[in-house]
Amino acid sequence: MHSILSRRKVLSSAAAAAGAFAAGAPARAETHPSPDPDADAVLARMTNLSERGLSLPLKSRHLVMLATLSAIGLPEHVESAVKAALEGGLAPAEVKEAIYQTTPYVGFARVSSVLKSANKALLEKGVRLPLPSEGTVTNDTRFSEGFRVQSGIFGDAIRRMHETAPESQKALLVRDLTGWCFGDYYTRKALNLRERELITFASIVALGGCEAQVRAHVNGNVAVGAVKQNLIDALEVGLPFLGFPRTLNALAVVNDVLKD
Known part of the structure; x- marks a missing residue:
């Protein structure tokens, strides 16, 4: 019986810590026992x-x-x-x-x-x-700043992609890929x-x-x-x-x- 109780105590402590994702994060007391210890x-x-x-x-x-x-x-x-x-x-x-x-x-x-x-x-x-x-960007600068960052990572391939993208696909491959993925996000601080x-x-x-x-x-x-x-x-x-x-x-x- 003692070994069963000890095992339950260990599992209860582990359950309290589950999801902590941290080195040395403190375990939190469970209000109710976990159904899946x-x-x-x-x-x-x-x-x-x-x-x-x-x-x-x-x-x-x-x-x-x-x-x-x-x-x-x-x-x-x-x-x-x-x-x-x-x-x-x-x-x-x-x-x-x-x-x-x-x-x-x-x-x-x-x-x-x-x-x-x-x-x-x-x-x-x-x-x-x-x-x-x-x-850090405005609506007027998000594309140019996005191109700067994108090209800095992936090189001249980005310029070539912009030049060779079919006209019907440029909204996706040029405007949004450069302006949204890179201009709106990679240029942010923090x-x-x-x-x-x-x-x-x-x-x-x-x-x-x-x-x-x-x-x-x-x-x-x-x-x-x-x-x-x-x-x-x-x-x-x-x-x-x-x-x-x-x-x-x-x-x-x-x-x-x-x-x-």
Whole structure:
């Protein structure tokens, strides 16, 4: 009987910590016992960011987790991840920008579904909303600034794409890809270019079936200073929510692009 009670106590503690996504995040007391303590214990172990993705700074691990959860669209887990990120030292603006950065890749629907939970977590942590704007462009400059950043990452291929895109497709391939993805997001403050490109990689991986875009952003990450192990470790951070098929598909792309 003593061993059964001890096991239940351990599982209850793990359940309280599940979803914390933080190195040393304090466990929170459960008002009601979890109906799934075994599952919660595994989740707590698999999302302990002090033991996963170790080539990445802890801040980047939190950014990858926020991006993965936002891209999949998991509001309850985003709420826990936001609190853990704040406890881990991220500024509120960094947390918000991690979620915003996923938008042009996963769409407004998924991002809107998690922002309410993120805002709830921020408010519970005493953060006043709305935060000051991190935007740096206007409607008149978003395209030119987006082109500057996009070309800085992907080189002359962007100019060639603009020149060769069929006229009927330029609204998508030129105006929106450059103006929205890069002009509206990559130019924002609070996160640097390397962090934003890592978030983009994590977001696209989370969608699944986007190997061509994963390939492009493997190269993009390298262009802004990442190394192969950083991308492998980003996959390790996201694995508990991605599952193995999506993770291994993305890993195959990383290995193909960045051969040892």
